[in-house]
Amino acid sequence: MLNRERRRVVGSEQVGPYTLLRVxxxxxxxxxxxxxxxxxxxxxxxxxxxxxxxxxxxxxGFLFEPIGPGTRxxxxxxRGDELGVFGPLGNGxxxxxxxxxxVGGGIGVAPFPYLSDRLGRPPSLxxxxxxxxxxxxxxxxxxxxxxxxMLVTEALPGGYDVLACGPEPMLEALRALAPHAxxxxxxxxxxxxxxxxxxxxxxxxxxxxxCVEGPVLxx
Amino acid sequence: xxxxxxxxxxxxxxxxxxxxxDAFVTKTVTPEPREGNEPVRIAETDHGMLNSIxxxxxxxxxxCSEVLPQLQALGLPIWVSIxxxxxxxxxxxxxxxxxxxxxxxxxxxxxxxxVDEAPESxxxxxxxxxxxxxxxxxxxxxxxxxxxxxxxxxxxTAGADGLSLVNTLRGLVFDERTLEPRLARRIGGYSGPAxxxxxxxxxxxxxxxxxxxxxxxxxxxxxxxxxxxxxxxxSAVALGTVLFTDPDAPARIRQELQAxxxxxxxxxPATHKNAAxxxx
Numbered sequence: 001m002l003n004r005e006r007r008r009v010v011g012s013e014q015v016g017p018y019t020l021l022r023v024x025x026x027x028x029x030x031x032x033x034x035x036x037x038x039x040x041x042x043x044x045x046x047x048x049x050x051x052x053x054x055x056x057x058x059x060x061g062f063l064f065e066p067i068g069p070g071t072r073x074x075x076x077x078x079r080g081d082e083l084g085v086f087g088p089l090g091n092g093x094x095x096x097x098x099x100x101x102x103v104g105g106g107i108g109v110a111p112f113p114y115l116s117d118r119l120g121r122p123p124s125l126x127x128x129x130x131x132x133x134x135x136x137x138x139x140x141x142x143x144x145x146x147x148x149x150m151l152v153t154e155a156l157p158g159g160y161d162v163l164a165c166g167p168e169p170m171l172e173a174l175r176a177l178a179p180h181a182x183x184x185x186x187x188x189x190x191x192x193x194x195x196x197x198x199x200x201x202x203x204x205x206x207x208x209x210x211c212v213e214g215p216v217l218x219x
Numbered sequence: 220x221x222x223x224x225x226x227x228x229x230x231x232x233x234x235x236x237x238x239x240x241d242a243f244v245t246k247t248v249t250p251e252p253r254e255g256n257e258p259v260r261i262a263e264t265d266h267g268m269l270n271s272i273x274x275x276x277x278x279x280x281x282x283c284s285e286v287l288p289q290l291q292a293l294g295l296p297i298w299v300s301i302x303x304x305x306x307x308x309x310x311x312x313x314x315x316x317x318x319x320x321x322x323x324x325x326x327x328x329x330x331x332x333x334v335d336e337a338p339e340s341x342x343x344x345x346x347x348x349x350x351x352x353x354x355x356x357x358x359x360x361x362x363x364x365x366x367x368x369x370x371x372x373x374x375x376t377a378g379a380d381g382l383s384l385v386n387t388l389r390g391l392v393f394d395e396r397t398l399e400p401r402l403a404r405r406i407g408g409y410s411g412p413a414x415x416x417x418x419x420x421x422x423x424x425x426x427x428x429x430x431x432x433x434x435x436x437x438x439x440x441x442x443x444x445x446x447x448x449x450x451x452x453x454s455a456v457a458l459g460t461v462l463f464t465d466p467d468a469p470a471r472i473r474q475e476l477q478a479x480x481x482x483x484x485x486x487x488p489a490t491h492k493n494a495a496x497x498x499x
Contacts, residue, residue, distance in 0.1 A: 194232030198261030
């Protein structure tokens with residue numbers, strides 16, 4: 001069953017260059033960390049896929065960087081405004097891991113506060129472009145932060161079950177370093193429920209829909 | 220009658236959405252499997268969106284043996300959209316559908332903007348399909364045709380039973396920061412609200428030029444949009460891009476259409492197994 005509701009914004013805060021948009025939960029489930037929701041920006045044609053960042057009582061919170069017309073429209077929403085929210089969608093992280101380590105880059109840290117909460121606050125290793133961007137690390141417990149030119153892959157300890165989300169080059173590098181990692185990918189997406197075939201990624205030589213097969217995939 | 224536009228819904232990942240239509244139209248199938256185009260495949264514009272999917276599909280044999288039985292289990296009448304790179308390839312697909320009772324019509328995709336076109340004319344492709352199957356054939360035409368009414372007449376003469384109007388327009392979108400094309404293949408099919416007047420003009424022209432029933436599509440976002448297509452001459456309406464932004468659109472648009480009961484529609488012949496959509 002598809003769960004799509006009009007929800008009301010209960011708060012919108014700046015976290016470094018990012019926006020944390022909180023909406024009332026209504027009848028929507030928070031889902032499994034790493035699953036995503038389609039948020040409908042006012043005045044734009046297509047919804048935008050966002051993983052759940054925080055799930056405080058009766059709220060759903062989403063962290064994003066306002067860099068395009070859709071995310072800017074979402075960032076312009078204030079307390080009391082309404083928007084369409086559709087989800088949770090896709091496949092999230094497997095939580096049956098023994099020694100979890102969350103590895104994130106930039107806005108890829110978005111699903112980690114909720115994931116960390118569900119995994120009992122495991123250690124995390126987060127990389128950012130600048131100190132300003134690194135303010136988002138405050139949302140993630142037990143975070144070790146590296147800032148460019150240092151990369152998370154240079155600071156990666158061995159012996160952990162890696163759960164990662166971040167830019168494609170970071171995920172590709174992790175694929176080689178941690179072959180059993182769970183990687184959350186991102187792609188431009190129109191529908192979020194398998195209809196458009198827009199969000200494909202190459203998996204084993206085939207194009208698979210990230211919204212149906214992912215966004216979290218085995219390395 | 221309300222249909223989904225081909226390539227805008229997967230009944231297997233969203234069966235509830237599919238069941239909100241009167242019939243399900245499949246994504247285009249070709250004789251051989253196709254991986255489709257390299258991503259990035261979609262881009263939003265100010266008044267619509269571009270897609271460059273490139274007919275990703277498992278090939279008609281796998282479609283018939285693996286996908287069709289799953290679609291049949293949904294209990295919906297099925298229209299199969301077929302494609303190819305020659306008239307003979309289209310005919311292979313059309314022939315493969317013979318004997319599948321759940322398939323009630325074939326839509327011939329003559330107008331995908333994201334792949335190379337067959338060398339033959341639309342009429343030659345329709346004629347080849349006509350020779351291959353007795354199933355009702357709907358020719359899906361491009362809004363780029365200089366004279367879509369003439370094309371409608373030609374496919375009618377070649378044996379088409381109906382028209383699907385229209386496919387997307389070719390478009391290009393640049394990234395606002397880099398000024399690079401957003402799509403990997405650069406040019407894509409433009410759809411969404413901006414397409415509606417183009418669709419209305421095509422339906423209007425073909426309604427006057429042929430006696431074929433027409434499935435109208437292009438930028439339908441509301442019951443009013445659907446009513447306009449019917450007023451222009453469509454017998455049925457298909458929803459495309461709106462499904463990406465609103466999976467609840469079929470029920471909503473049906474509801475909104477009730478307000479336009481006086482609009483006259485020409486029913487699709489009952490031999491096509493689907494009762495014509497009644498407006499009241």
